[in-house]
Amino acid sequence: MSKITERVEEIVSPIVADLGFELVDVEYVKEGPDYYLRIAIDKAGGIDISDCALASEKISEVMDKEDPIKEAYFMDVSSPGAERPLKKEKDYEAAVGHPIYVKLYEEINGDKEWLGELLSYDEEVIKMSVRIKTRTKEIELPRKKIAKIRRAVIF
Known part of the structure; x- marks a missing residue:
């Protein structure tokens, strides 16, 4: 895990937990000229679009304050989907x-x-x-x- 993903996980974990969700994965990648921060969350019964929007809003507020990523990036908060990664x-x-x-x-x-x-x-x-x-x-x-x-x- 990179230092950026480790730091983002430290920042995001308490926010996601406070919302009653589970942090499944944090991925920071460069695709072409752009950087993407992908955060996968879940909960019992599954995550829906309103859960993702709420989490994205709360995470964005704190990420803007903490500023752990110096490059401009796109952030995506989503469900891990049916093909969920095995991380833990x-x-x-x-x-x-x-x-x-x-x-x-x-x-x-x-x-x-x-x-x-x-x-x-x-x-x-x-x-x-x-x-x-x-x-x-x-x-x-x-x-x-x-x-x-x-x-x-x-x-």
Whole structure:
């Protein structure tokens, strides 16, 4: 996590908690010439547009005062969606038994991307059930090699 996202998380966490929401993710990225601060929030029963607007308003007020980002940026406050990232241990716990998508920093068994069911996890590895052609296979992926991991929607 970058220093900017860490600082933004420190600023935003109490605001989001006071509103009765959960801070799911903070992402600060440059896309083309523009910078984007993306903040994902959630609550039991899900987040709607009015929740996002309220949180955005409260967060903007404090961000303007604290000014942790020197560049001009666009801020987006939204729901994490159905394909919610797995960031915290409770996210992993909630995803056990559900489909997940994993992108790795480097190939394992010839692949950098995996789609399957999360069977278990610990501090070092995740265990998944994946379908390879007509067979189902269990694999273990080291957590330190995971670039991105999120829930997956399979149709």
